[in-house]
Amino acid sequence: MISVYKLKPQFQALLRPLLKQLRNLGITPNTLTISGLILSLAMGAFSLYGDRNLALLFMPFVLLLRMALNALDGMMARIYQMQSKLGAALNELCDILSDIFMFYPLSVLFEVNQEIIFIFIILSLLNEFAGLLGQALNGERRYDGPMGKSDRALVVGLLSMLIYFKIPMFKAFTWIWLTIFTLLIWSTIRRIKNAIPKDHE
Numbered sequence: 001m002i003s004v005y006k007l008k009p010q011f012q013a014l015l016r017p018l019l020k021q022l023r024n025l026g027i028t029p030n031t032l033t034i035s036g037l038i039l040s041l042a043m044g045a046f047s048l049y050g051d052r053n054l055a056l057l058f059m060p061f062v063l064l065l066r067m068a069l070n071a072l073d074g075m076m077a078r079i080y081q082m083q084s085k086l087g088a089a090l091n092e093l094c095d096i097l098s099d100i101f102m103f104y105p106l107s108v109l110f111e112v113n114q115e116i117i118f119i120f121i122i123l124s125l126l127n128e129f130a131g132l133l134g135q136a137l138n139g140e141r142r143y144d145g146p147m148g149k150s151d152r153a154l155v156v157g158l159l160s161m162l163i164y165f166k167i168p169m170f171k172a173f174t175w176i177w178l179t180i181f182t183l184l185i186w187s188t189i190r191r192i193k194n195a196i197p198k199d200h201e
Contacts, residue, residue, distance in 0.1 A: 003145025004154050012071055017074055029065035029077040033090045036069035047105035055109055056164035059102075060157030066098060067153055079123060092132065095149065099124050106156065108161060116177055123184040130188045134195035142191040143193060147183035 047055040107117040134142035
């Protein structure tokens with residue numbers, strides 16, 4: 001299934017030089033995780049109370065930086081043997097909170113009904129919960145796409161840029177959101193199905 005998540009190995013390879021520098025500075029995985037949460041909170045607040053055009057312009061870059069921090073914390077924990085239960089819990093909790101902080105203001109940035117963004121957030125959280133079911137049921141966190149965390153970041157970033165450059169797509173907006181919702185539901189069903197051990201189906 002097509003998903004940005006499949007590019008994760010290449011993305012991590014690009015981040016390896018930065019990872020070494022961060023570790024030499026004494027940065028820990030949990031510091032990176034919390035930094036991602038603070039970044040998301042700041043972006044969400046700026047989206048609500050700052051300049052709308054600047055927020056639209058910044059959104060793709062902040063999402064990319066958040067994805068980089070998210071990749072770096074996991075890489076650092078694995079490579080430098082710094083895994084911990086606290087780190088795992090922080091990672092999942094901060095991911096969920098970051099999604100809420102960054103996506104809630106989209107009703108203002110994209111000028112759409114709050115109900116649409118509410119559905120988007122709920123489906124996104126259910127998608128992450130379905131991924132965690134894999135960890136609970138068979139010890140393997142599920143990241144099945146489409147419309148996983150990386151895909152959502154790409155879509156929101158792309159829409160932000162299209163709106164910033166005033167690309168006309170008002171008539172297509174309803175279909176864009178329906179497509180996003182459908183892919184999220186599909187992804188969630190796939191994660192649940194793949195999370196269930198084969199001998200328990």
